[in-house]
Amino acid sequence: MKKDKYTTAEILDGIKNGKDSVLHFIYESYFESIRNMIVSKNGTEDLAHDIFQEALVVIYKKVRSDKLQITKSSFYTYFYSVCRITLFKYYEVSSKDVLPSSIDIGGLYDLTHDCQEEERMIVDGIKEQLFHKYLKKLPEYCYNILQLVMLGMTARNIAEKLKMSSEGYVRNRKKVCMDSLINMIKNDPKSKELL
């Protein structure tokens, strides 16, 4: 059911469980404000979408591991802060030249050790965004094979599970799929900055 308003606990629960209604609510309620903040810091509309999404991913990772409690403040206060840190991490990993000159970045990181976990998750998230982009470009069977391989399943079990002709086929395909994925990632211009 679509609601006009959610409590912080409902929002966190909705993020944890990937509830469409809650995620739509977050976009509708907060995107404009986050976009304004990002545009005021030399960012673009596209970057605003990336930042917004990455900040949600950080919160998702924290709530699913039960590491986030927001008790007396609003969800927005915390989310806004994560977006701001995400923006600076984006600028930091891409190119320092695009940092707004009016903002003194020097020494800032000494003061942010209370957000170290968020910062680490943001940097991981920026890389994951690149991985995600190219995983989506792989044929579905490739993604399925690689996923099961990474989960430690044997070629025989994968062949059975995915109804593939033989173990040999799975062994051959997993190499081809991985090579293809790595090549695509390596050829992305962002790869040099991020990886």
Place this chain on the structure above:
Amino acid sequence: MKASNEGLIKRKILNELLEDDEKLAFNQLLETDETFNQDYNKAQSLADYIADESLFNFRDKLDDISSQFRQNEVKKRTIPIKRMYTIASIAASIIILFGSYIFLQRQQKIEDLFQSYYDVDEVYLNTRSGNSTTTDLLEQGLMLFEKDKYQESINYFDQLPTSVTALYYSGVAHMEIEEYEVAIFKFDQVIVGYLNVFHDQAQWYKGLCLMKQEKLSDAKDIFTRISLSESYYKGKATELTKKLN
């Protein structure tokens, strides 16, 4: 990087069985070759992401929602002109009502303003990890703070002079015991770092401290700055600036 090393990393992350000599070479390279170590970590982070199906699905869902949201935004920008006129007249009414409200509030005393904009229950922003131990100094300070034992909480916060969280809560605790000058000193150390979760809050509370000290010109400067920024307190600061004027 050597092709053979790259192949070794690939085989390792694809969970292929390595011969004994390959295992030995892999472990040695991991310990002695920094580039190899970094490349392996990168490959492992890719493998970890592939294995994390729920995260992959969450990102997929966000991609869909973001794309739907963009489409809706484009639609919204094409509002019919008649509707725009209606919106404009409603906006004008709101402005008139808001102006009247500001006029009526103009005579309100500083103390009343402070009380209406300061609420210690809103101060709290809990970003603590669930793994924090109760022996932690910050945790101890926060526990006392929550119990309104402000002076005692300051004793803990003061032992963490470089922690932004401790500085922020210490500032609020000083506010609570009406030591506004010290509170401002603490907030200034938080405000200097734009990239921390308490930046907006510290700036807002510094403004309230200045107001309480009747340094109205300085307070107005801060609230004006906040109202022109994208701070979380932008709305309140705009209101307060108008009221102080």
